[in-house]
Amino acid sequence: MIHDLLSAADLDADSATLILDTAVEMAAMADRDIKKLPTLRGRTVVNLFYEDSTRTRISFEAAAKRLSADVINFSAKGSSVSKGESLKDTALTLQAMGADAVVVRHQASGAPHRLATWVDGRVINAGDGTHEHPTQALLDAYTLRSRLGGIAGRHVAIVGDVLHSRVARSNVLLLHTLGAKVTLVAPPTLVPVGVSEWNADVSYDFDAVLPSVDAVMMLRVQRERMGEAYFPSAREYSRRYGLDPVRVSRLPEHAIVMHPGPMIRGMEITPEVADSPRSTIVEQVANGVAVRMSVLYHLLGGFK
Amino acid sequence: MTTFRIRGARILGGDPTDLLVRDGVVAAVGADADAPGAESVDADGLVALPGLVDLHTHLREPGREDAETVLTGSRAAALGGYTAVCAMANTDPVADTAGVVEQVWRLGREAGLVDVQPIGAVTVGLGGERLAELGAMADSAASVRVFSDDGHCVFDPRLMRRALEYVKAFDGVIAQHAEEPRLTVGAQMHEGVVSARLGLTGWPAVAEESIIARDALLAGHVGARLHICHVSTRGSVDIIRWAKARGVRITAEVTPHHLLLTDTRAESFDPVFKVNPPLRTAEDVEALREALVEGIVDIVATDHAPHTTEDKECEWAYARPGMLGLETALSIVQDVALDRLGWDGIAERMSRTPARIAGLTDHGRDPAPGVPANLTLVDPAARRQVDPGSLASRSRNTPYAGMTLPGRIVATFLRGEATVLDGKVVK
Numbered sequence: 090m091i092h093d094l095l096s097a098a099d100l101d102a103d104s105a106t107l108i109l110d111t112a113v114e115m116a117a118m119a120d121r122d123i124k125k126l127p128t129l130r131g132r133t134v135v136n137l138f139y140e141d142s143t144r145t146r147i148s149f150e151a152a153a154k155r156l157s158a159d160v161i162n163f164s165a166k167g168s169s170v171s172k173g174e175s176l177k178d179t180a181l182t183l184q185a186m187g188a189d190a191v192v193v194r195h196q197a198s199g200a201p202h203r204l205a206t207w208v209d210g211r212v213i214n215a216g217d218g219t220h221e222h223p224t225q226a227l228l229d230a231y232t233l234r235s236r237l238g239g240i241a242g243r244h245v246a247i248v249g250d251v252l253h254s255r256v257a258r259s260n261v262l263l264l265h266t267l268g269a270k271v272t273l274v275a276p277p278t279l280v281p282v283g284v285s286e287w288n289a290d291v292s293y294d295f296d297a298v299l300p301s302v303d304a305v306m307m308l309r310v311q312r313e314r315m316g317e318a319y320f321p322s323a324r325e326y327s328r329r330y331g332l333d334p335v336r337v338s339r340l341p342e343h344a345i346v347m348h349p350g351p352m353i354r355g356m357e358i359t360p361e362v363a364d365s366p367r368s369t370i371v372e373q374v375a376n377g378v379a380v381r382m383s384v385l386y387h388l389l390g391g392f393k
Numbered sequence: 394m395t396t397f398r399i400r401g402a403r404i405l406g407g408d409p410t411d412l413l414v415r416d417g418v419v420a421a422v423g424a425d426a427d428a429p430g431a432e433s434v435d436a437d438g439l440v441a442l443p444g445l446v447d448l449h450t451h452l453r454e455p456g457r458e459d460a461e462t463v464l465t466g467s468r469a470a471a472l473g474g475y476t477a478v479c480a481m482a483n484t485d486p487v488a489d490t491a492g493v494v495e496q497v498w499r500l501g502r503e504a505g506l507v508d509v510q511p512i513g514a515v516t517v518g519l520g521g522e523r524l525a526e527l528g529a530m531a532d533s534a535a536s537v538r539v540f541s542d543d544g545h546c547v548f549d550p551r552l553m554r555r556a557l558e559y560v561k562a563f564d565g566v567i568a569q570h571a572e573e574p575r576l577t578v579g580a581q582m583h584e585g586v587v588s589a590r591l592g593l594t595g596w597p598a599v600a601e602e603s604i605i606a607r608d609a610l611l612a613g614h615v616g617a618r619l620h621i622c623h624v625s626t627r628g629s630v631d632i633i634r635w636a637k638a639r640g641v642r643i644t645a646e647v648t649p650h651h652l653l654l655t656d657t658r659a660e661s662f663d664p665v666f667k668v669n670p671p672l673r674t675a676e677d678v679e680a681l682r683e684a685l686v687e688g689i690v691d692i693v694a695t696d697h698a699p700h701t702t703e704d705k706e707c708e709w710a711y712a713r714p715g716m717l718g719l720e721t722a723l724s725i726v727q728d729v730a731l732d733r734l735g736w737d738g739i740a741e742r743m744s745r746t747p748a749r750i751a752g753l754t755d756h757g758r759d760p761a762p763g764v765p766a767n768l769t770l771v772d773p774a775a776r777r778q779v780d781p782g783s784l785a786s787r788s789r790n791t792p793y794a795g796m797t798l799p800g801r802i803v804a805t806f807l808r809g810e811a812t813v814l815d816g817k818v819v820k
Contacts, residue, residue: 175703175706175707176707176708177706177707195708197708197709197710197711198581198591198592198593198662198709198710199591199593199662199708199709200662200708202661202662203662203663203707203708203709206663217592218592218593218710219592219593219594220591220592220593221592255592258590258592281588281589281595282584282585282588282589282595282597283584283585283586283587283588283589283590283595284589285586286586286589286590287589287590
């Protein structure tokens, strides 16, 4: 198994599948009375969060605790970080305290890569800037697999602000590794220059893509992007790229609707769609804990 | 003053000959290059070049003496074979008055290792709004002839036009940092395949090219001299070629790092590879090498940009852009272009032409009797591994750490005084 999980590209098909398979066992444990394994007893996992993300931090915290690890939450707010301590000094501090794994969320792309050069413990990227979010891609793959029965050969549309999305980058990498076909759907302004090298098709026409997909993955679109002229108005964005009941009706019967959260209801997705039986949004959150348990298990304690 | 007899040097790579350096000039070349009591310098196998001239150096003093000082930067320059460097204006305070440029000029004289020729800011405080007192800097003891807001683009087209026109009065030149600021908001690296993958905000080539095109047209319109700093893209080369064909008085520089490194270096997220303009693609590197050989790009300039460890050992987005260059520049040019340029072509692009652009009449002259003895001796057969810890610069941000490069400066002479001997700086 790999030393750090910095990018979804770190995983080949075998190791990704192994993580997903183990996650199934971890999920089964959630139904037991005692939701705890002794696997990581005596190990220390630090959640180093430079960006507010209650949902991801809690997910990692729950995962580590269910494996009996000691968890230290280190939030950039109210810590020495807000007094101007550098990432390197923070890393050396964690190193000195004997962190076995550091789960890092950071607003700067590549910060986990830097961190990994300064600490001996395992580094898990919990989202870095507009770069990657590999455990999100794993939990999305887990959700796809459990809902659709498999990933290879399936067609997934990733819709929205691809340019600024770490979720999109990690998903394109992992879904390709696992044999799915990916189509990115966005206004041309929100597709990066250089996307031609990605293992994904690009479409500017959401409606044309709908009939052929097995899953639609909606991305959050921040209203502030309007000010940077990526699109004229929230209303126009919703009309052209939002997922509403009319568009859902054009999806194949079995197709599912995914969203990594937090979603902006009324912008990229309507409330009816978000709350419909086709939506896996809440399920994704539950799957996140199981997948992160599996990642910690394999990086820290599992198979040698 | 020591008299030196340099024995067996190959001037511009020619046949071995002796040079007598006395009283600040090359006193004799050839068989009669001898004098009683002269200190002998064994130059067997070494190539003698006119002392290199860097049109683009950041010495950081005043203001960031923790990154570099005029003295430490002068040492790095002498060790790189330079006898003159042009110090960029983006210091703190900005070199936008006669007082500051004279201070930098005097610090250079005190260090005494290279001629430090200050560059004056084009606009007050590099603010891009009002012209600095360009004439006062030209008339000062520093005799400033090159003006640049480097680090910032003189973006306002009307202000740029006025600056180009105004400095004609004293044969000045505006050195433009070509970067359309609205197209590079938050930019971190070259916009392309690699930036898309790494999720780093892109710095598109068009942001450079559009400004070069605009300024070439402006310079042509008012009949002024224009110099383009650190050209980095294939498209820029095309535009400069076009402007020269039209008769525009335009010159351009390329940095050693843009001749060698590509944007894939950013994959490490190590900000030692963060620079402005950013490292581009292999295609751009190839076009820049071609342009340098062809003479479309006139010179190599280092854009030596020292930064402290804390400004580089951090997240990519928070790091300052810039790389060290003075101590490795000639090696890289030797590596990528000696086969096509020859030593004469390298002397043209790293000494004679930059001296001419900067108006430094004592520099950029081939070693010959009666010429000021500003020269350097390079061992082209040597190879060395770059060790950041052993550089003379106060900073350590070299992108070449661990790389093995050809060539080594053995000795450098400034007006007849040795600044480097046996590969070591004399003070």
